Amino acid sequence: MGHNRCSLPTSLSFLIFSAIYVFSQGPAMGLPLYTNSRWIVDEDGNRVKLACVNWPSHLEPVVAEGLSKQPLNSISKKIVSMGFNCVRFTWPLFLATNNSLASLTVRQSFQRLGLVEAIAGIQVNNPSVLDLSLIQAFQVVVSNLGDNNVMVILDNHISKPGWCCSRNDENGFFGDRYFDPELWIKGLTRMATLFNGTSAVVGMSLRNELRGPKQTVSAWYRYMQRGAEAVHSANPNILVILSGLNFDKDFTFLLNQPISLTFTGKLVFEAHWYAFSDGQSWATGNPNQVCGTVAGNLMRTAGFLLDKGYPLFLSEWGVDQRGANVNDNRFLNCMIGVAAEFDLDWALWTLTGNYYLREGVIGMDETYGILNWDWCDARNSSFLQKISVLQSPLQGPGISESRPFKIIFHPATGLCVVRKSLFEPLQLGSCAESDQWSYTPQENLVIKGTYLCLQANDVGKPAKLGVICTGSNSKWVETSDSKMHLSTSLENGNTVCLDVDDSTKTIVTTPCACLKRDNQCDPGSQWFKIVNVTRTPCTIKTPAQTIGLLPEGYLCQSGEQLSIQNM
Ligand SMILES: *[C@@H]1O[C@H](CO)[C@@H](O)[C@H](O)[C@H]1NC(C)=O
Numbered sequence: 001m002g003h004n005r006c007s008l009p010t011s012l013s014f015l016i017f018s019a020i021y022v023f024s025q026g027p028a029m030g031l032p033l034y035t036n037s038r039w040i041v042d043e044d045g046n047r048v049k050l051a052c053v054n055w056p057s058h059l060e061p062v063v064a065e066g067l068s069k070q071p072l073n074s075i076s077k078k079i080v081s082m083g084f085n086c087v088r089f090t091w092p093l094f095l096a097t098n099n100s101l102a103s104l105t106v107r108q109s110f111q112r113l114g115l116v117e118a119i120a121g122i123q124v125n126n127p128s129v130l131d132l133s134l135i136q137a138f139q140v141v142v143s144n145l146g147d148n149n150v151m152v153i154l155d156n157h158i159s160k161p162g163w164c165c166s167r168n169d170e171n172g173f174f175g176d177r178y179f180d181p182e183l184w185i186k187g188l189t190r191m192a193t194l195f196n197g198t199s200a201v202v203g204m205s206l207r208n209e210l211r212g213p214k215q216t217v218s219a220w221y222r223y224m225q226r227g228a229e230a231v232h233s234a235n236p237n238i239l240v241i242l243s244g245l246n247f248d249k250d251f252t253f254l255l256n257q258p259i260s261l262t263f264t265g266k267l268v269f270e271a272h273w274y275a276f277s278d279g280q281s282w283a284t285g286n287p288n289q290v291c292g293t294v295a296g297n298l299m300r301t302a303g304f305l306l307d308k309g310y311p312l313f314l315s316e317w318g319v320d321q322r323g324a325n326v327n328d329n330r331f332l333n334c335m336i337g338v339a340a341e342f343d344l345d346w347a348l349w350t351l352t353g354n355y356y357l358r359e360g361v362i363g364m365d366e367t368y369g370i371l372n373w374d375w376c377d378a379r380n381s382s383f384l385q386k387i388s389v390l391q392s393p394l395q396g397p398g399i400s401e402s403r404p405f406k407i408i409f410h411p412a413t414g415l416c417v418v419r420k421s422l423f424e425p426l427q428l429g430s431c432a433e434s435d436q437w438s439y440t441p442q443e444n445l446v447i448k449g450t451y452l453c454l455q456a457n458d459v460g461k462p463a464k465l466g467v468i469c470t471g472s473n474s475k476w477v478e479t480s481d482s483k484m485h486l487s488t489s490l491e492n493g494n495t496v497c498l499d500v501d502d503s504t505k506t507i508v509t510t511p512c513a514c515l516k517r518d519n520q521c522d523p524g525s526q527w528f529k530i531v532n533v534t535r536t537p538c539t540i541k542t543p544a545q546t547i548g549l550l551p552e553g554y555l556c557q558s559g560e561q562l563s564i565q566n567m
């Protein structure tokens with residue numbers, strides 16, 4: 001076991017020559033956080049978007065995964081460099097309620113499981129953690145995340161340490177063998193108290209994925225309300241985050257009976273959304289139809305909470321990062337479109353490169369993990385690019401608020417339709433460099449402040465900008481069940497859809513692909529989403545080397561000076 005230090009990222013040379021434009025998150029957030037209708041905001045009322053990654057610490061060893069692979073501080077810095085501002089940090093209830101578990105040292109915990117290699121790895125990478133107790137090791141991770149300006153949401157993931165979650169694992173609902181409601185409230189209280197005053201801890205997820213044969217609506221109200229009150233009185237600073245029923249997919253009961261709490265401004269709901277939540281539907285069905293149906297279900301069972309004035313935290317979603325799982329790939333494009341459209345707060349599953357021990361397997365590789373096996377690099381940089389738009393706030397209150405406009409977002413790449421210059425065809429580019437579009441009642445897509453509208457030219461040809469916008473080829477309709485095809489009619493009457501030329505990234509129009517029925521074809525390249533934006537892109541995130549290359553005198557639309565974030 002050597003000193004597995006990570007080498008410099010291979011993408012560094014790329015970074016040196018390119019500034020990355022992002023939508024402004026505004027100044028450093030003022031913690032604690034509050035809610036303002038469906039938005040999470042800081043003390044000054046500025047929106048703070050949770051762009052989190054889940055970091056598991058609830059499996060049998062009860063130690064944050066990865067500490068045998070890389071130094072804690074390197075992992076925290078990696079999280080920041082990948083664009084996340086927050087970690088949903090999981091813990092098993094018994095860590096807070098069983099003192100003989102909580103007081104085991106990290107070394108003892110691995111020893112009892114026979115994980116000698118993990119001990120050797122921690123000895124190398126995080127020697128100071130090895131003889132801390134499990135609860136101290138948990139606190140050390142929280143504290144290091146805080147030192148790196150990463151917000152933390154403590155997630156009570158399960159009771160008995162181990163992989164989660166199945167319907168019959170006896171950890172699923174109040175009254176299950178390992179889920180005594182009184183013990184749960186005691187554990188929540190202890191955890192909330194322990195982190196009272198730790199400003200990095202901004203919220204607690206009270207219980208992950210309620211599920212199983214015992215679940216009832218009446219028990220949900222009885223215990224979730226008590227749990228919420230207990231957490232709030234132990235720690236009035238944190239957001240109280242509540243799961244729905246049926247693996248965090250169902251909140252419809254709230255339509256009939258509102259939740260009743262003594263406090264306001266702190267309540268958030270969390271939902272989970274995976275491809276496999278719908279079996280193999282994505283792979284076996286037509287992606288437009290599945291996206292329309294499944295996204296519609298999500299809005300009906302959970303998304304309606306936004307309209308009721310609550311933030312909805314999509315606290316688990318994720319895909320196989322290797323890109324070979326058709327079910328996951330089709331889901332991902334649809335999901336990214338929905339998350340951008342509603343500008344949801346979210347947490348990706350998962351940070352993990354590999355697990356110390358999962359379901360009996362030592363060192364199991366996590367194909368849904370954002371880090372690779374040695375916890376050094378992103379498993380898949382194209383995935384990071386795809387989710388980068390979701391990492392910045394597009395809407396919401398605060399000083400960066402601007403007049404509303406639209407971007408034309410392409411979920412398959414994470415890029416937007418942009419005009420690089422007057423003389424070049426429209427291309428895919430960074431969404432923060434996008435012109436401000438409007439989508440008019442006449443179904444024209446117009447660049448605000450100009451007469452220029454998007455027009456189709458011919459099949460397979462670049463789309464263009466024109467000034468006579470009355471023709472059929474200037475009317476764009478959100479077609480198909482997914483509403484993600486943008487179709488128009490050529491002068492000869494043929495219908496075409498907006499698309500991307502794979503090699504040049506030029507915006508073209510091609511025959512609309514697999515609008516319905518066909519389950520063999522993937523329409524991802526033709527999927528665009530017209531997304532509402534009410535914030536100005538005015539931050540450039542860049543390595544220090546590029547500062548001299550930035551445009552001078554650049555002003556944000558709202559009149560703020562450009563701010564430069566060093567990476
Ligand atoms: C508490 O933790 C210890 C150490 O893991 C374990 O042996 C014991 O069974 C646990 N007690 C309960 C009540 O879960």
Ligand SMILES: *[C@@H]1O[C@H](CO)[C@@H](O)[C@H](O)[C@H]1NC(C)=O
Binds near residue numbers: 196197233235
């Ligand atoms: C939590 O911390 C606040 C200060 O931030 C303090 O006023 C309060 O008494 C603490 N609550 C408990 C239950 O310790």
Ligand SMILES: *[C@@H]1O[C@H](CO)[C@@H](O)[C@H](O)[C@H]1NC(C)=O
Binds near residue numbers: 379380
């Ligand atoms: C990354 O994801 C893309 C798209 O899903 C896939 O084509 C590619 O093979 C993946 N790369 C790696 C290294 O897994």
Ligand SMILES: *[C@@H]1O[C@H](CO)[C@@H](O)[C@H](O)[C@H]1NC(C)=O
Binds near residue numbers: 341342404532
């Ligand atoms: C986008 O904005 C339009 C009006 O500008 C509004 O009707 C629509 O509901 C908004 N969509 C979302 C998802 O917020």
